[in-house]
Amino acid sequence: MKPHYLTPLFSPRSVAVVGASDTPGSVGQAVFANLLAGNFQGKLYPVNLNHKTVGGVPATASVRQIEAPIELAIVTTALRTLPAIMRDCGKKGVQAMLLAKEFSDSEESDRELMAEALAIAREHGIRVLGPNVLGLMRPVAGFNATNYTSRVKAGNLALVSQSSALCTAMLDWADSKGIGFSSVISVGTALDVDFGEILDYLVADSFTQGILLHVHHIHDARRFMSALRAAARTKPVVVIKSGRHDDEEAAELTLHPHMLESSDVFDAALSRGGVLRVQTIAQLFTAAKVLAANYRVGGRRLAIVTNGIGPGVLAADSARANGVELARLSPETVARLDDVLPRNWSRGNPVDIIGDASPVRFRSGVKACLDDPGVDGVLVVFTPQAGTDHLTTAQLMVGLQRETGKPIFLSWLGDAKVSESRELFSKNKCAHFRAPEFAIEVFRNLAAYHENQQLLLQTPGPLEGERRAPDLAAAREVIDGALAEGRRLLSERESKAVLAAFGVPVNRTELARSEDEAIALAAGIGYPVVLKVDSPDIIHKSDVGGVELNIGNEASLRQAWAGIVEGVRRLRPDARLSGISVQAMKKRGHAREVMVGVSHDETFGPVMLFGAGGIAAEVLQDYALSLPPLNDYLVGRMVARTRVGKTLGAFRNLPAIDQDALQEVLLRVSEMVCELPQIRELDANPLLVDENGVLALDARIIVQAVEPDTLRYRHMAIMPYPxxxxxxxxxxxxxxxxxxxxxxxxxxxxxxxxxxxxxxxxxxxxxxxxxxxxxxxxxxxxxxxxxxxxxxxxxxxxxxxxxxxxxxxxxxxxxxxxxxxxxxxxxxxxxxxxxxxxxxxxxxxxxxxxxxxxxxxxxxxxxxxxxxxxxxxxxxxxxxxxxxxxxxxxxx
CATH class of the missing domain: 3.40.630.30 (Gcn5-related N-acetyltransferase (GNAT))
Known part of the structure; x- marks a missing residue:
């Protein structure tokens, strides 16, 4: 296999430092000194206009004066010099450039200079990292092209950070914990080389066993997701995101004003990418070390074994708070524990094996739990008490971990008394923690990683299985008609027509332009009926009194018509009134109300939502989201993550709903999102679901014109199965x-x-x-x-x-x-x-x-x-x- 095209940037054989200097405190001095001190094995050339030597190394006034070929140029001079330097590098045949200087995108002059320099770079095929970067390191190769002044150990983790300040904090924290790196890459503003390409390089890098990402924002979601998924298939990837609570400007026209947060969408994207997101620097490195050590779990069910009921109960409380499921021990496991434990053991989880537990008793209790098919991992909490032997117990746990594929998390409470056991755990690379709650946090992350790896395997198409093909022509005709009239909000009738074109069952809706026409329609449909205002300017009909339910006769209909018209004229006098729609009043005794929605994220594109119907999804925050395309597995996971999802089975006197019908609707909406890039938002709410199927009572769609594109599914962050x-x-x-x-x-x-x-x-x-x-x-x-x-x-x-x-x-x-x-x-x-x-x-x-x-x-x-x-x-x-x-x- 030929070397990756970014090899000249990340593993160069020859480097020119433009602006290399002996001036203390300058970036040029810091970068050049680090390259000299790092024992870089390639050729190093300082470039300085005013000095013939830098750091005792002969210097040239220009890159073009260097006789040998140059793979990487590191620029530490002012931004105003960059276009000229870029031209010199292009003529010299330089392949990559690292911009180590600051650049302000708020200054018009800076933007113009940078645009000129990047145009020259593209003309000559030069790849550019930066600007606004700390630099990059390859500690495994002694290559340090940064202005970072502290020590960085060599190791097997790659660190990629968008922030230089956060990158230095991470490096300082890692040094205090003895963590080493294969690569440290500061992305900065990423005007050229971005996350996607860097991840591609690290996937092929044999020195890298795990990847740590700090992300603030993404430029190209499709490339980022493609590279992220490729990396996660072969190496563990852990991500920390800054700006979690950044405020986003709400769209002027939106159906879900309070439901879609960019952080939630980012989480959904990372889940589909098969990677793990953490919240703190400590979690980042801990998770990376555990994953790189090949610890894996098959689910969220944890057993706790302890010789102290107090610490065991506290650990159980921590597990519940972290969303970790306490495993229910099988009757066979309980019987086995009865045979090997004292009569007064806890007979449940946590498994209290009593304070004076011997090493063999510890091993017997832990082994029984590991052998239980309903247990995904075991947390062992040891408290030093009379009759216990911490070191022998630790030795038995080390041996037991070698015998099982399930992870054992070890928490030896105390300090000096158990220090020898902790050294043994470290030597044998066992997962050990000073406090049980830290172990539970790691177990939770491993369980999340396992779930995300399952999501990574899902490659749904826009429509799977032997399902009826949608009527794409009919759906596009409705959308194109609205856009031709200058409208983005489809009426309820139009929205239901689009849904129906994709096989989603909808409640028949007819438009009346007069009171008498409404009476005629109601007679044909059959009472009771529902009246709803139809206006291209009104998104939420109930806000203007635009909905009247359960109308049982002509007199009530006339009264309801007058009330709707009066309310709209009073509350929204500017709104255009197309008429009032008439539809049957559907009553199902066993029905539950849910909603299915589509929203749009500026980075990742279309996002699907599922949750409780009515206002519950928004007010109670009972909804889950996922990036399309979806398949059966992804739909099931979405539904299971909501509270309303727990009410869809047999519940008190209610029969279970038709799960297949609900699943079909979600898959159909997923297909709609794939095939119709014009759909910006959709709200099918409420959907009535019961044992007889699904029915959409109301629906609204917001559309937007899109430029024709020869590439299918360009609007999506994840390419569907073709x-x-x-x-x-x-x-x-x-x-x-x-x-x-x-x-x-x-x-x-x-x-x-x-x-x-x-x-x-x-x-x-x-x-x-x-x-x-x-x-x-x-x-x-x-x-x-x-x-x-x-x-x-x-x-x-x-x-x-x-x-x-x-x-x-x-x-x-x-x-x-x-x-x-x-x-x-x-x-x-x-x-x-x-x-x-x-x-x-x-x-x-x-x-x-x-x-x-x-x-x-x-x-x-x-x-x-x-x-x-x-x-x-x-x-x-x-x-x-x-x-x-x-x-x-x-x-x-």
Missing amino acids: THRVSEAALTDGTRVRIRPIRPEDAQMQQAFVRNLSDESRYNRYLSSIKQLSQQMLVRFTQLDYDREMALAMVRDGEAGEEMLAVARYITDPDMASCEFALEVADNWQGKGIGQLLMGVLFDAAREQGLTTMRGEVLAANKGMLKLMHRLGFEVQTHPEDRALTIVSKPL
């Missing part, structure tokens, strides 16, 4: 096959495909004598981000399920304009037209993503493949000296 790429075909021998994008659940099928290849085919494809894919490679090949890569499997239905016959894939280059492809065909399926079929679909997918060039490798010895590549229009260049490989490229 369902439109699923197709049926026939091979030359008549075999019926299906071509579809690969999913995470195809891992075992992919592994079986590789195992069944001949030794020669495996070697030719992977340049290795592997018999099967490693777990990391398997994840890489099956857990895809369809925005930047594609893998198409050709499968047929066999007796044991689907069988993979071939796979074609491409991965985009960092320029997002070209890609590299690979094609594998099972040995016993060669020569049946598979290659041409698969490559044709792969070409279409690449073109759809805006890619312009495709290149790849095939064996020169494979004459059939060479002919196919020629036939498909590839330019072929053979290189027999390079393992007889043929390099092919094709303009798309």
Whole structure:
């Protein structure tokens, strides 16, 4: 694999420091001194207009005067010099630049200078980190291009921070705890190189085992999410965000004015990214250390074992406060504990094994809990008492941790008396804590990380399964009609028409433009009916008295009509009145009211909401949100996170609702969001849900015109599973096959495909004598981000399920304009037209993503493949000296 394109920035072999100085207190002096002191193994060149040497090293007046090639230039001079320096670097062939000086985006002159410099950088292909950065370090390589003056240890964690001040605080805290780093990268204003590209580099970095991110804001949500998800598939990622309570200016036209906070949306995005968010610097490093040490849990159920009931109860209280579930011990576990513990043990969780517990009693109690399938982790709280042996107990716990896949959290209370046990835990890299509440906090984070990793595996399409296709044309006609009239707020009738086009059951609504017309409609619908004001200027109808329920006859209808008209004229005299809608008054004795909504976040785009109906979602804050697209798993998780979700099962005298019908509605709204980028907000509230299904009684949609885009789903932070790429075909021998994008659940099928290849085919494809894919490679090949890569499997239905016959894939280059492809065909399926079929679909997918060039490798010895590549229009260049490989490229 060729080096990452940002290698010249993060691991340069030659560095020029523009503005390197001997002046104490200057940035140029601090950066150059750190590079000298760090034992940097590459070539180092100071650039200074006024001095011939800096720090005893010969200096030049310009980068262009350096005879050797330069990979990285570090600029520490004033901003006004930057355009000229950038031109010199471009002519010199410098590949990357680090801007270590401050830049104010509030000053017009500074913005103009920076824009000019960045334009020059793009012209010459120079990648720029900064400005407003502390710098960057690679402690594992002795490379320190920062003005940070304290020590930084080498380690396996990468730290990426948007704030220089917070970055220095993190480094100081880490040094006091003995934590080391593979990389420290200060992002600063990130006018060029951003989080997404940095994460891509760290994923490929063998020195990095865990990634710590400090984020304040995101520039490109799609790229950030793609890179974040790619990183989280192979390495633990922990995030801390500043600005949690930043005030955001409310939109002028909104259906959910108090329900969507940017911090909640950021949490939802991180959950889908498979990473863990923490709130403090201490939590950041603790979580990273535990995750990097490969501690994992399978759920939120914790057992507490202690020889002191007081500390045990306090630990249980802390667990409940942190949302950690206390495991319910199985009858078999209780019986087993009865056999090994004193008769007066607590017989519940916390498991009090009595104060004088011996080391063996501790081991027996902990082992019984670990063996319980209803326990995901065990917290052991040891209190030094008469008859106890802290060190032997600690030794047994260390041994027990080696025997089990479940985590054991160890809290030895006290100080000097148990210090030897703590040293033993540290030496053996066991998770130990001075207080139980710290252990519970870490367990909670591990449980959240496990849940987020499950979310990472979800790759829902805009519509999954055998569901009826929506009437996209009808929905778009309604939206386009409103926009053509200069309206963004759809009426209730129009909103329900859009929902109905996607298969969401709605209460029939008719518009009356006069009182007599309303009476005629009510007679046709049947009393009782509901009247609602219809106005493009009124979002919340009840605020102006615009809703009248349970109207049972003509006289009541006339009175209600007059009341609505009078209320609107009095409270909103400026509002345009289209008429008053008439609909049936639906009463369901067993129904519960819920709401489904869509809102828009300026960074992450569309966000879906589910919660209690009426005003409960907003006033009681009973709602959950998620980034679309959704699938069954994500919908179930959303519903389960709300209080109203707990009332949807059988409840007192109420039967359980039709969960499948509710799930279908949420999936349909998710599909709507994917396919209609014009939808800015939606509020289907209330939805009546009962054992007979779901019915939307009211709905409002806000739309916004969007620019035409050749790329599908550009408006979404997470690319949906490309369902439109699923197709049926026939091979030359008549075999019926299906071509579809690969999913995470195809891992075992992919592994079986590789195992069944001949030794020669495996070697030719992977340049290795592997018999099967490693777990990391398997994840890489099956857990895809369809925005930047594609893998198409050709499968047929066999007796044991689907069988993979071939796979074609491409991965985009960092320029997002070209890609590299690979094609594998099972040995016993060669020569049946598979290659041409698969490559044709792969070409279409690449073109759809805006890619312009495709290149790849095939064996020169494979004459059939060479002919196919020629036939498909590839330019072929053979290189027999390079393992007889043929390099092919094709303009798309």
